Amino acid sequence: MSGPERWLLPEGIEEVLPDEARRLEAMRRQLLDLFVSWGYEPVMPPLIEYIDALLTGVGKELDLQTFKLTDQLSGRLMGARADITPQAARIDAHYLKRKGPARLCYIGPALRTRPDEFAGSREPLQLGAELFGHSGPASDAEVLRLMITTLQTIGIEALHVDLGNVAVFRGLADAAGIGGESETRLFEAMQRKAEVEVRQMLSDWNIDQKSGEMLLSLINLNGDSGTLLQARERLAAAPAAVKQAIDDLEQVAQLVQRELPDADLNFDLAELSGYDYHTGIVFSVFVPGQGKALANGGRYDGIGEAFGRTRSATGFSTDLRQLMRVTSESRQKLRGILAPDVDDKLLRETIAELRKAGERVVQVLPGQEVYPEELGCDREIVKQKNKWGVKAL
Numbered sequence: 115m116s117g118p119e120r121w122l123l124p125e126g127i128e129e130v131l132p133d134e135a136r137r138l139e140a141m142r143r144q145l146l147d148l149f150v151s152w153g154y155e156p157v158m159p160p161l162i163e164y165i166d167a168l169l170t171g172v173g174k175e176l177d178l179q180t181f182k183l184t185d186q187l188s189g190r191l192m193g194a195r196a197d198i199t200p201q202a203a204r205i206d207a208h209y210l211k212r213k214g215p216a217r218l219c220y221i222g223p224a225l226r227t228r229p230d231e232f233a234g235s236r237e238p239l240q241l242g243a244e245l246f247g248h249s250g251p252a253s254d255a256e257v258l259r260l261m262i263t264t265l266q267t268i269g270i271e272a273l274h275v276d277l278g279n280v281a282v283f284r285g286l287a288d289a290a291g292i293g294g295e296s297e298t299r300l301f302e303a304m305q306r307k308a309e310v311e312v313r314q315m316l317s318d319w320n321i322d323q324k325s326g327e328m329l330l331s332l333i334n335l336n337g338d339s340g341t342l343l344q345a346r347e348r349l350a351a352a353p354a355a356v357k358q359a360i361d362d363l364e365q366v367a368q369l370v371q372r373e374l375p376d377a378d379l380n381f382d383l384a385e386l387s388g389y390d391y392h393t394g395i396v397f398s399v400f401v402p403g404q405g406k407a408l409a410n411g412g413r414y415d416g417i418g419e420a421f422g423r424t425r426s427a428t429g430f431s432t433d434l435r436q437l438m439r440v441t442s443e444s445r446q447k448l449r450g451i452l453a454p455d456v457d458d459k460l461l462r463e464t465i466a467e468l469r470k471a472g473e474r475v476v477q478v479l480p481g482q483e484v485y486p487e488e489l490g491c492d493r494e495i496v497k498q499k500n501k502w503g504v505k506a507l
Contacts, residue, residue: 126229126236130435136448137438138239141268142221145241145434148267152260154219154243159201161223165193167204170420175391176200179226194225198240199431200417206246207418207425215247221434231406235435242431246418249426251362254395254413255369261409261430262374265399269441270408274378274400277367278385280412281359281394282349283332289353290325300329304384307333324351336382339367345383359394366395387412395428404440408432448490450474451504455482464495464502 123129130138146156162183169177179196195201202218210216221241229236243260245253258275265273283304287297296319303311309330316326331348335341342364349356367379387396387410396412411430418425453465455478468475476489486494486507493504 124236126226126234128235128237133448134438138434141434141438141441142241144267145264146219146221148264149219149243149260152217152243152256154217154260157202157205157218157220158222159195159198159205159220161225162192162194165191168193168195168200170200170204179228181225181227196224196226197431198222198224198242199244199414199429202242202244202429203246203414203417203425203427204421206244206427207421207423211423212247215245215253217243217245219243234406235433238433239435240431241434241437242429244427244429246425246427248428249413249415251365251369251395253426254362254428255366257411257428257430258366258370258397259373261397261399261411261432262370262377264432265408265437268437270401270437272378272401274380274402276380276382276385276398276400276407277363278382278387278396279359279363279394280386280392280396281362282345282356282383283329283386285353285356285359286325286329286332286349289356290321290329292319292321301386304332305386307384309333328352332384336384337380339364339379339381341381341383345381362395397430401440406436408436408440447492448474450476450489450491450493452484452486452489452491452494452507453477454495455480458502461495461497461502468495468504 150156164185165180165182169180176196181194183192183194184190185192198220202220206212206216206218219242221239224238224240226236226238243257245257262273262275283301287293287300292300296315300312300315303315312330312333316329321329328349328351335345335348342360345360346357349360363381367381370377370379385396385398387398391414392412393415394413397410398407399409400407409430409432411428413428415426416424417427451468451473453461453475465475465477474490475495476491478484486492491507493506495502496505
């Protein structure tokens with residue numbers, strides 16, 4: 115590779131230049147402060163670790179998304195994390211070992227072998243919060259409220275939330291005797307809402323009419339709160355676990371809207387995102403003009419079992435870079451103070467005082483041609499009547 119091509123980055127990998135880096139850093143600080151105000155404690159898991167630890171307890175999909183490399187010190191296979199959530203679960207189960215609920219949050223880069231969408235990023239800056247050690251609608255509702263508040267805090271409005279519960283599909287599939295590869299195929303067709311294909315599968319597998327009708331009904335069970343009423347009618351013959359899953363959905367929605375009455379909640383009983391990973395309530399947030407969810411979350415009980423301690427768990431995550439791209443916040447012009455290249459004790463003291471006060475001061479270097487606009491300076495330090503002061507450029 116020669117010429118300008120040598121500077122090309124791999125597809126899905128990008129650099130962050132100064133303007134965007136400033137915005138990302140401001141958002142990072144703002145949102146971590148938000149998480150801390152809700153009681154979530156920051157953790158910083160490693161970017162790479164041994165593959166057998168990194169992929170313990172996770173699904174096949176995450177294995178395929180993981181970059182693998184050989185450790186030159188030990189000869190063992192290592193992996194670059196594709197998702198921080200399992201690492202947070204390990205910290206809770208293996209290191210913290212708290213008796214009560216633990217709330218953890220994080221932000222850091224993840225690496226993925228393939229983007230989640232066409233021309234998408236393979237290096238998301240993953241931001242997330244996880245709540246371990248509590249089962250039930252209250253903790254799911256807390257995490258969902260925090261997810262909505264996170265987006266609202268940085269100015270993202272017109273949020274549309276999709277709510278589902280994978281326990282509904284799992285319960286119906288189990289009652290119909292569908293498992294293994296057949297369950298996976300049915301799940302994939304459900305995700306595509308391919309009603310004709312689902313109907314053919316159920317016929318080929320000789321699924322009884324009542325079970326088949328209940329499974330088929332999931333495809334069209336989506337909409338506002340009236341959806342749950344329809345679900346109870348159409349799934350009246352479903353196992354108790356399915357009915358409980360519907361009740362849990364309703365309770366989560368009520369708890370969220372009690373504090374966020376304007377939240378736009380939509381129910382979709384065929385919403386099975388992260389099916390091989392989640393065990394109960396799942397939720398995603400969308401905004402107009404964006405085909406991909408801005409944030410995803412849900413319940414994933416039992417992940418800590420692989421680390422020696424089973425714990426209930428629920429949480430959400432998002433890509434901070436994606437959030438930055440959809441924010442309506444106008445870019446603030448960089449401001450700063452230009453200091454001259456003068457060897458003067460009073461000048462040095464003035465610069466130190468300004469920086470201590472939170473000002474951005476850029477000092478001219480010897481022989482430097484000065485371009486204040488490039489340096490982001492709108493003021494300068496000048497000497498007047500034997501005193502150094504600041505004036506506008």
